[in-house]
Amino acid sequence: MATLNSIPEPVNEPVLGYAPGSPERAKLWARLADMKSRALDMPLFIGGEEVRTGRRGEVRAPYDHGLLLGRAHEGGKAEVARAIAAALKARREWSHWPLAARAAVFLKAADLLAGDWRWTLNAATMLGQSKNAHQAEIDAACELIDFLRFNAKFAERIHAEQPLSPRGSWNRLEQRPLEGFVLAVTPFNFTAIAGNLPCAPALMGNAVVWKPSALALYSAHFIMRLLEAAGLPPGVINLVHGDPAEVVGAAVDHPEFAGLHFTGSTAVFRGLWARVGANMERYRGYPRLVGETGGKDFVLAHSSADPEALAAALVRGAFEYQGQKCSAASRAYVPADLWPKVRKTMKDMIASIEVGSPEDPGCFVNAVIGRAAFDKIGGFVDRAKKNKSNKLVAGGTRDDKTGYFVAPTVFETADPKSETMVSEIFGPVLTVHPYPEAKWKETLRLVDETSPYALTGAVFARERAALVEAERALENAAGNLYINDKPTGAVVGQQPFGGARASGTNDKAGSALNLLRWTSPRAIKETFDPPRDYRYPWVGRDAR
Numbered sequence: 001m002a003t004l005n006s007i008p009e010p011v012n013e014p015v016l017g018y019a020p021g022s023p024e025r026a027k028l029w030a031r032l033a034d035m036k037s038r039a040l041d042m043p044l045f046i047g048g049e050e051v052r053t054g055r056r057g058e059v060r061a062p063y064d065h066g067l068l069l070g071r072a073h074e075g076g077k078a079e080v081a082r083a084i085a086a087a088l089k090a091r092r093e094w095s096h097w098p099l100a101a102r103a104a105v106f107l108k109a110a111d112l113l114a115g116d117w118r119w120t121l122n123a124a125t126m127l128g129q130s131k132n133a134h135q136a137e138i139d140a141a142c143e144l145i146d147f148l149r150f151n152a153k154f155a156e157r158i159h160a161e162q163p164l165s166p167r168g169s170w171n172r173l174e175q176r177p178l179e180g181f182v183l184a185v186t187p188f189n190f191t192a193i194a195g196n197l198p199c200a201p202a203l204m205g206n207a208v209v210w211k212p213s214a215l216a217l218y219s220a221h222f223i224m225r226l227l228e229a230a231g232l233p234p235g236v237i238n239l240v241h242g243d244p245a246e247v248v249g250a251a252v253d254h255p256e257f258a259g260l261h262f263t264g265s266t267a268v269f270r271g272l273w274a275r276v277g278a279n280m281e282r283y284r285g286y287p288r289l290v291g292e293t294g295g296k297d298f299v300l301a302h303s304s305a306d307p308e309a310l311a312a313a314l315v316r317g318a319f320e321y322q323g324q325k326c327s328a329a330s331r332a333y334v335p336a337d338l339w340p341k342v343r344k345t346m347k348d349m350i351a352s353i354e355v356g357s358p359e360d361p362g363c364f365v366n367a368v369i370g371r372a373a374f375d376k377i378g379g380f381v382d383r384a385k386k387n388k389s390n391k392l393v394a395g396g397t398r399d400d401k402t403g404y405f406v407a408p409t410v411f412e413t414a415d416p417k418s419e420t421m422v423s424e425i426f427g428p429v430l431t432v433h434p435y436p437e438a439k440w441k442e443t444l445r446l447v448d449e450t451s452p453y454a455l456t457g458a459v460f461a462r463e464r465a466a467l468v469e470a471e472r473a474l475e476n477a478a479g480n481l482y483i484n485d486k487p488t489g490a491v492v493g494q495q496p497f498g499g500a501r502a503s504g505t506n507d508k509a510g511s512a513l514n515l516l517r518w519t520s521p522r523a524i525k526e527t528f529d530p531p532r533d534y535r536y537p538w539v540g541r542d543a544r
Ligand code: NAD
Pocket: 185, 186, 187, 188, 189, 190, 193, 211, 212, 213, 214, 244, 245, 248, 249, 263, 264, 265, 266, 268, 292, 293, 294, 295, 325, 326, 327, 424, 426, 455, 497, 498, 499, 503, 504
């Protein structure tokens, strides 16, 4: 078996361009056509078996509700119990495999995904989650490959970090997995997060029950198939889909529950935290709770900002993947002297954006994830239109005839505490508050105090002193701060990701910090020549 320091040094997976006429475009579109041609029967995966309960829900493409992608079997309490039993059984062997053997499984998955599986997982993400080719590529292919490769290296470094051993003894730190099973609960908006949340604890030797989002079941199915192809032993990751409260509740209430790896909304995570707290007496230990949750991410411009760079960052940051990124720009503060120029540039940019199917490479913006999101985002837009403090700058329309399309929408507001400046919308809606340029300091405070979240934020300025001041004033306003860049697009190994306050436990996915949450270290001291007398040299009186 391989030794420590043998895991290859990772580099970020190159992002393919999908330009017209490129080989990658041909391959991806061929896979799309093939996958669209048949509806899948999607089982649960428990202990390496495909489990079909017969209770099935339909999975349809958000951009074309006439397109049936498959039918997914739903599980309940019984399937959760079965999945936990399978995980605990698999854990007995898996947890004792050398790290190199476990890492090899995930490194192989990364290599498969960098090859022919790339087209499958990208196509699944386009069809099931309505991402265009670029958004699918940076997520389902590149970010997931990076998570798999970088985590293997981070895990190796964690194992290599050992205590001092003075002569005569040997001290070792052993990275044990948590005692019990880990529950992974994943959101709809990133295939990479869906893959990483079960895989990161599994890499550290844990066995996992995975509850994917009902809105991303199609790509979840192919993640399980990819892991199977990479040789993941049966039962190490078990996929159970069903009513979220029932499935997640049954797992959290189980006495062997040892940890939760969650990404999703703040309200759901808070509810689970409270439930775990109420259950404390029934657990063996103190479960690890890792939750990356909501955001209300800001862009703050100083008078010295470059207006064109600012406009481009706002358009990309707010509207890529329809604003359904936890990091999406959704409130902006622009000095009044800069705003007319920025507004004009943004309006021109938005006028050139086409909204439509991700299968049409002319469309920069595609459908939102489903009916509930469409209605919720629409509600925010309708209320904002009625608010007398607001002016509609762009968009404001929506259309659900074929799919769930919401136009990229910008409001200008005189009220920096109006609803769309404060609440997480999770859609393509940006609100800009033009502030008097002399009120820079007050605006720094406003940015910090407006939202309970603290996930991402961006500051645009060309004056260094303004940046220094902003970095300090906004110290706790974001876990990921960007300077003269959009607040989205964190890359594994480059910008460890996560926020604090209501945005989560800030355990930084894509770094060693996250992996440390999935181990319970044991320190072992061995003494080579132990003393045979209880007395230390100091015991005894001086001769008189
Ligand atoms: P969500 O909270 O609706 O769902 C997340 C997961 O929780 C899903 O698997 C869902 O089925 C499950 N769930 C829902 N209700 C539940 C309940 N009552 N009990 C137990 N489980 C339940 O979130 P979503 O719509 O899938 O994702 C969007 C949210 O995720 C946004 O708030 C976004 O900011 C956040 N997010 C955060 C990050 C981050 O890194 N901070 C990354 C991606 C998404």
